[in-house]
Amino acid sequence: MLVVGASIAGVRAVQALRRQGYEGTLRLVGDEDVPAYRRPELSKRFLAGDLSVDQIALATPADLDCDVLLNARATRLEVADQRVWIGDAGADPRPYRFDGLVIATGAHARRLRVPPMAGVHVLRTHQDAELLRAELATSPRVVVVGGGLIGCEVAATCRSLGLAVTIVEPTGALMSGAIGREVGARITELQSGHGVDVCVNCGVTELRGGNRVESVVTSGGREIAADVVVVGIGSEPNTSWLAGSGLPPATGVLCAPNLAVVGARRAVGAGDVVAWKSSGSARPVRMEHWENAVRQAETAAHTLLLGESAPGFDGTGGLFWSHQFDATLHVLGDPRAADEVRFLEDDPGRQRAVACYARDGRVMAFALLNSADWLGSAGRLVRQRAAMPLHGTGEPLRR
Numbered sequence: 001m002l003v004v005g006a007s008i009a010g011v012r013a014v015q016a017l018r019r020q021g022y023e024g025t026l027r028l029v030g031d032e033d034v035p036a037y038r039r040p041e042l043s044k045r046f047l048a049g050d051l052s053v054d055q056i057a058l059a060t061p062a063d064l065d066c067d068v069l070l071n072a073r074a075t076r077l078e079v080a081d082q083r084v085w086i087g088d089a090g091a092d093p094r095p096y097r098f099d100g101l102v103i104a105t106g107a108h109a110r111r112l113r114v115p116p117m118a119g120v121h122v123l124r125t126h127q128d129a130e131l132l133r134a135e136l137a138t139s140p141r142v143v144v145v146g147g148g149l150i151g152c153e154v155a156a157t158c159r160s161l162g163l164a165v166t167i168v169e170p171t172g173a174l175m176s177g178a179i180g181r182e183v184g185a186r187i188t189e190l191q192s193g194h195g196v197d198v199c200v201n202c203g204v205t206e207l208r209g210g211n212r213v214e215s216v217v218t219s220g221g222r223e224i225a226a227d228v229v230v231v232g233i234g235s236e237p238n239t240s241w242l243a244g245s246g247l248p249p250a251t252g253v254l255c256a257p258n259l260a261v262v263g264a265r266r267a268v269g270a271g272d273v274v275a276w277k278s279s280g281s282a283r284p285v286r287m288e289h290w291e292n293a294v295r296q297a298e299t300a301a302h303t304l305l306l307g308e309s310a311p312g313f314d315g316t317g318g319l320f321w322s323h324q325f326d327a328t329l330h331v332l333g334d335p336r337a338a339d340e341v342r343f344l345e346d347d348p349g350r351q352r353a354v355a356c357y358a359r360d361g362r363v364m365a366f367a368l369l370n371s372a373d374w375l376g377s378a379g380r381l382v383r384q385r386a387a388m389p390l391h392g393t394g395e396p397l398r399r
């Protein structure tokens, strides 16, 4: 068995295959230079300088009951011959035959379409975070382009380091793509309350400077001085190595409900790279969260061992979290699937909110701001697709 991508989805797939009884040869291949690490820390304590890469290690090769190839990149998949070509430590790629393949190559950060300029960063790998961290030491003014999860966390960390931070976000509220404008407004208040200059309904039209960035110009015509710009405008799945494999075109690796790769025998997908087509939905979705990668790896391993008849992945109870300043946001289920949101609790003074999202009156998701005490009951309501609780104030969901 071959697992391509040595981060959380790949590592958990290896562990799940062994736990589920696979005793044959197992190889884990990853193109990063260090063993798997807890990527979510990159925008949090790692960026703040509180943790080293060793301290965020997930599993060392010695912890895993398999061959581990680091600095090794898969360059081609041959579906009919069940082979993956792998270039190891700069050597020419060689073919590896597989009886079972897990595709867990994740995603990379999307970049602004501007010529390369010093001082402009993205954040996806430990190297990105180390570069950014080093520049923050001498850069008092930070502009974050994009107010999604990563942008908000970077802003919070930079602000906590005492830097002047501006977030430029094209929608009307921070994190609105993931949680809608109503709850996004609470995140906007949280960031503003800690002194972040939040510029919503603002696109970026230009980065100014010579070799090094000096300012960001917004669609409203405002010019914001910047020593460092961090671009957090989403990610793209790592699928370039699959070009020419004949897999169907999709944003990501198109997978069946049980995570079998569509168009390939004996292959499954897990994690951020997957475009998952659930049995009930018309369009495939990518769920780019840690806990999703963990759970998909478990199902993918099961499907590989059991074959096509393996049961589908249960995407209903997904969870992601975000830490910003002293606040924690938990999101259960998928708010993007809802058409209504209702605040069951809303206490801006204590920065506490419980928002329930529903479609056709049935609970699809919860967002819990500093309300971890709701995790158990919210999870139950989401899994049961319960009727929307009637107390609190409801309104149509806006993005």
Ligand SMILES: Cc1cc2nc3c(=O)[nH]c(=O)nc-3n(C[C@H](O)[C@H](O)[C@H](O)COP(=O)(O)OP(=O)(O)OC[C@H]3O[C@@H](n4cnc5c(N)ncnc54)[C@H](O)[C@@H]3O)c2cc1C
Binding pocket: 004, 005, 006, 007, 008, 009, 010, 029, 030, 031, 032, 039, 040, 041, 042, 043, 072, 073, 074, 075, 104, 105, 106, 107, 108, 123, 124, 125, 150, 238, 241, 270, 271, 272, 273, 287, 288, 289, 290, 291, 293, 319, 320, 321, 322, 323
């Ligand atoms: C800064 C940051 C903060 C985050 N914070 C949170 C958070 O608070 N909560 C949350 O739920 N999620 C968070 N996430 C998202 C979470 O980290 C991802 O969902 C998770 O890492 C996905 O795991 P994965 O294994 O699918 O993909 P990745 O972690 O992207 O790993 C894929 C691996 O495959 C390797 N690879 C790619 N192509 C090849 C190839 N051709 N050959 C060999 N190897 C290859 C990559 O280099 C990488 O090591 C955050 C992400 C980032 C970047």
